[in-house]
Amino acid sequence: MTQPGTGPVVGIVGGGQLARMLAEAATPLGIHVRVLAAATDEGAAEVVPDLTVGNPDDPQAILAFARTVDVLSFDHENVDHGALAELERTGIAVRPGLKLLSIADKAHQRSTFSAAGLAVPEFLVLDAQQADALDRALAFSEEHADDEGLIVLKASRGGYDGRGVWMLRADELEAFFDQYSGAPLVLEPKLPLDLELAVLVARNPSGQVEVWPVLETVQVNGMCDEVLLPANVSATLAAEAEHIGRQIAELLEAVGVFAVELFVSSGKLLINEIAPRVHNSGHVTIEASATSQFSQHLRAILDWPLGPTHSLSRAAVMANVVGTAGKDPRESQAVALATVPQAQIHLYGKESRPGRKIGHVTVLGEDLSQCRTSAALAAAALSAGHSAISDGPPND
Structure with a gap:
């Protein structure tokens, strides 16, 4: 706890790269960070001296x-969530709270946003163990399959970076349901995408809300590969995206920074999903914004005034390593x-494995295309051949 002559103590559950970057942002603010991490966690341990070794999955x-x-x-x-609910009942400041954290469940998320009148894709929530699950999935496929006969199935919990997502045809569903035994599923159409966006939002307990300029994300094999600032959208669409972020902040009484991931399909915005915490798409804000997502998150959860979010350069690109x-x-x-030479390199102290995010590179400049090329070259040099260059906005 806060001691005389020291700053506030922020505890972070989990010792990955997000905890690492939060700790790095805390130092100039005079905030003491303490991390609860498993002995096998990678990332935070290299930069956080006050590390409690324990199981972040253990309620006690x-x-x-x-x-x-x-x-x-x-x-x-x-x-x-049971442990967090007990903490909230005893008055301990848990930020973000359960109302925002629970929205990570994609089934709950879709249902909540649909009930609130927010734009989401057509969807169906299914418990794969129910007797009629296959029949309902087949009916959904018949109505919503794309020209290739595909629909999207997502595990409602536990998926990330393309994991827990399947694109299947009707004749593949029976075999899938025979072997699947995980969390409830969310079924949705495989939409034709113009591009994908992310909106970063911060809110503190006093109700102040700040939103960063809209970001464009480029996905490769279901994982974010690049983040482009500014996004290649009209001012009207950008304003609509920011408005959605503000609506969600108030709906969920959010505290801290969170990310809203959006589809642009046939010129219309649809909510893809919410990350109820600082997010990969926001790493570009460390150098590119007046206040980074990490500094802002700390300010928000301590109920300090939030910082400005405007961009500091005409263009910026973040490429994952x-x-x-x-x-x-x-x-x-x-x-x-x-x-x-102008690349800003961030390595996370994680063991390199195929398909694993182990760092990122950010490049600022006057021209988005040049920034994109430079960031890709630096990322490729670090990851031994991985290239963040794509042919343009994603189309699936």
């Missing part, structure tokens, strides 16, 4: 940890910086 470990801090926050949303087998990106910083 969370309860004990929470009593040592002024406010509790999270590196990820997969936290025991993706791991490969046997390649440590820390062997290649000099090569990357020689290739792109």
